[in-house]
Amino acid sequence: QASQRIRNFSIIAHIDHGKSTLADRLIEYTGALSKREMEEQVLDSMDLERERGITIKLQAVRLSYQAKDGEVYELNLIDTPGHVDFTYEVSRSLAACEGALLVVDAVQGIEAQTLANVYLALENNLEIIPVINKIDLPSAEPERVQQEIEDVIGLDASDAILASAKVGTGVEEILERIVTMVPPPQGDDDAPLKALIFDSKFDAYKGAISYVRVVEGRVAKGTTMKMMSTGKEFEVTEVGVFTPAMKIVEELKAGQVGFIAASIKNVKDTQVGDTITDAERPAAEPLPGYRKSTPMVFCGLYPVETNDYNRLRDSLEKLHLNDASLVFEPETSAALGFGFRCGFLGLLHMEIIQERLEREYDLNLITTAPSVIYKVKNILGEVLDIDNPANLPPVDQIETIAEPVVKATILVPADFVGPIMELNQEKRGTYLAMDYVSKSRVRLVYELPLSEIVFDYFDELKSRTKGYASLDYELAGYKESDLVKIDVLLNGELVDALSFIVHRSKSYNRGRKLVEKLQGIIPRQMFEIPIQSVIGNRVIARETVRAMRKDVLAKCYGGDISRKRKLLEKQKAGKKRMKQVGNVEIPQDAFMAVLKIE
Numbered sequence: 001q002a003s004q005r006i007r008n009f010s011i012i013a014h015i016d017h018g019k020s021t022l023a024d025r026l027i028e029y030t031g032a033l034s035k036r037e038m039e040e041q042v043l044d045s046m047d048l049e050r051e052r053g054i055t056i057k058l059q060a061v062r063l064s065y066q067a068k069d070g071e072v073y074e075l076n077l078i079d080t081p082g083h084v085d086f087t088y089e090v091s092r093s094l095a096a097c098e099g100a101l102l103v104v105d106a107v108q109g110i111e112a113q114t115l116a117n118v119y120l121a122l123e124n125n126l127e128i129i130p131v132i133n134k135i136d137l138p139s140a141e142p143e144r145v146q147q148e149i150e151d152v153i154g155l156d157a158s159d160a161i162l163a164s165a166k167v168g169t170g171v172e173e174i175l176e177r178i179v180t181m182v183p184p185p186q187g188d189d190d191a192p193l194k195a196l197i198f199d200s201k202f203d204a205y206k207g208a209i210s211y212v213r214v215v216e217g218r219v220a221k222g223t224t225m226k227m228m229s230t231g232k233e234f235e236v237t238e239v240g241v242f243t244p245a246m247k248i249v250e251e252l253k254a255g256q257v258g259f260i261a262a263s264i265k266n267v268k269d270t271q272v273g274d275t276i277t278d279a280e281r282p283a284a285e286p287l288p289g290y291r292k293s294t295p296m297v298f299c300g301l302y303p304v305e306t307n308d309y310n311r312l313r314d315s316l317e318k319l320h321l322n323d324a325s326l327v328f329e330p331e332t333s334a335a336l337g338f339g340f341r342c343g344f345l346g347l348l349h350m351e352i353i354q355e356r357l358e359r360e361y362d363l364n365l366i367t368t369a370p371s372v373i374y375k376v377k378n379i380l381g382e383v384l385d386i387d388n389p390a391n392l393p394p395v396d397q398i399e400t401i402a403e404p405v406v407k408a409t410i411l412v413p414a415d416f417v418g419p420i421m422e423l424n425q426e427k428r429g430t431y432l433a434m435d436y437v438s439k440s441r442v443r444l445v446y447e448l449p450l451s452e453i454v455f456d457y458f459d460e461l462k463s464r465t466k467g468y469a470s471l472d473y474e475l476a477g478y479k480e481s482d483l484v485k486i487d488v489l490l491n492g493e494l495v496d497a498l499s500f501i502v503h504r505s506k507s508y509n510r511g512r513k514l515v516e517k518l519q520g521i522i523p524r525q526m527f528e529i530p531i532q533s534v535i536g537n538r539v540i541a542r543e544t545v546r547a548m549r550k551d552v553l554a555k556c557y558g559g560d561i562s563r564k565r566k567l568l569e570k571q572k573a574g575k576k577r578m579k580q581v582g583n584v585e586i587p588q589d590a591f592m593a594v595l596k597i598e
């Protein structure tokens with residue numbers, strides 16, 4: 001029988017409601033780290049996570065807590081990301097827990113991702129403990145939020161814990177509640193081993209490490225472990241726990257959370273969702289796995305310096321080791337040369353990968369505008385997945401085009417219902433439902449084309465609701481639509497990396513706005529540059545970048561030398577993210593212009 005003194009839990013919350021801060025307080029209170037060792041927000045270990053204040057990869061930590069009943073409990077906290085792109089990772093960590101703290105901001109109330117995460121927790125049969133956070137704020141309205149939790153989620157919130165992760169209010173109460181409310185794990189120590197891999201990570205010394213929740217049995221150094229999906233076997237070299245630093249222990253047994261290392265060369269052999277068993281006494285059945293993550297947004301990544309191609313590939317491979325949801329394959333563009341088409345879970349995921357490539361791997365990249373996957377049926381009846389607009393077959397070979405649609409849930413103060421409906425109308429949305437989550441807040445459900453969300457939906461939603469709306473969405477399938485491809489010609493030459501796919505009703509408007517925008521972005525050269533947007537071979541808009549009249553440096557002629565140097569440096573820096581296409585230089589901004597034209 002698994003230890004009655006283990007509690008496995010995670011924290012679910014909408015972004016910024018205080019999940020990481022609360023985790024820090026729990027770690028601090030239980031003394032896992034001394035105050036001096038305590039860095040702000042221990043769980044967000046990646047630099048980028050700390051900077052952006054978001055959790056990207058989930059992490060785990062073991063806390064030791066002496067409860068009021070006098071017993072010492074082992075609490076395993078598994079952190080979850082809060083952003084919509086990473087819902088998939090949330091479901092992984094929840095599968096390793098018996099309980100969850102539901103953190104809701106006492107000012108903001110329930111938001112879209114609060115709901116999405118609660119539903120995931122309910123699906124996993126977790127005991128949910130509501131915590132109303134930030135009660136130290138003067139504008140906090142805990143009673144209102146309590147009511148929202150009851151009305152919207154249907155959870156009894158009468159004994160919700162009132163907390164302030166910032167000042168430490170309620171921390172002890174939370175720990176006590178975890179001990180009394182979250183059930184201990186069920187598994188049997190003496191049954192054949194079953195451990196669920198909920199994450200994996202590559203370590204240069206230990207090889208691929210599996211982060212596991214042991215559900216049944218035991219595992220220790222020397223165990224011959226077997227991956228149930230592939231049958232591959234490895235000898236365990238180390239097992240350990242997160243304190244949060246990795247600490248080696250004798251063994252891990254039913255109910256516990258920790259890591260297993262086995263000098264595994266390839267991270268592909270430690271597949272998240274797989275079950276590890278003991279080769280000598282294997283379990284009959286694996287644990288239920290998870291839904292596989294599917295990339296939703298694609299873009300091209302090209303090195304500015306052609307020589308960097310191999311380095312870009314190596315860097316993508318390294319990132320992929322710790323992030324299986326990043327996919328990539330080589331791609332060639334007539335305009336940009338050799339690069340990669342990369343798939344991401346969403347826009348934030350895409351930005352994060354781009355930023356890591358540039359910062360951690362010091363690459364200088366051109367990124368093309370993001371696209372979704374279109375399903376194109378050609379006249380031969382074949383269905384093609386098109387993730388790059390440039391690869392769309394010629395119009396006369398297309399029978400139908402279908403685009404991905406999502407079910408979007410928007411929570412917003414009632415005053416903004418009008419503007420949101422208007423926005424969703426413009427974005428080709430289909431109304432599905434609306435209800436009140438409290439007297440003044442409304443939940444709207446729409447079906448929307450994913451491409452419209454990728455386009456500028458977030459920005460529009462924010463600006464039209466003064467930042468008060470929150471959004472969550474999930475893929476809902478494919479729908480046929482009247483779509484066309486717009487190509488861009490610079491100086492008469494097709495720039496394939498600027499092509500995009502758009503609904504016919506918006507094509508003229510976007511085609512025209514794009515050339516206007518490009519005219520402002522493409523630097524003047526010694527000659528005139530016509531810019532055209534075309535559908536098929538029909539020109540729908542045209543602008544011209546005038547030729548430069550004088551050498552820029554001529555202005556400084558005879559001027560002081562430092563000013564001249566500055567100007568040269570400025571030109572050089574500006575050049576960094578430019579790509580020579582034919583005899584025209586195109587800056588990075590041009591490839592994103594299509595996203596910023598309405």
Ligand code: GDP
Pocket residue numbers: 013014015016017018019020021022053054055082133134135136137163164165166167
């Ligand atoms: P997460 O996105 O859910 O992980 O949220 P964070 O823990 O990063 O917190 C978001 C912001 O809210 C940070 O600026 C925190 O300092 C602040 N915050 C968190 N908890 C509290 C609290 O109890 N009171 C106040 N006033 N601010 C808080």
Ligand code: MG
Pocket residue numbers: 019020021044053054055
């Ligand atoms: Mg956080």
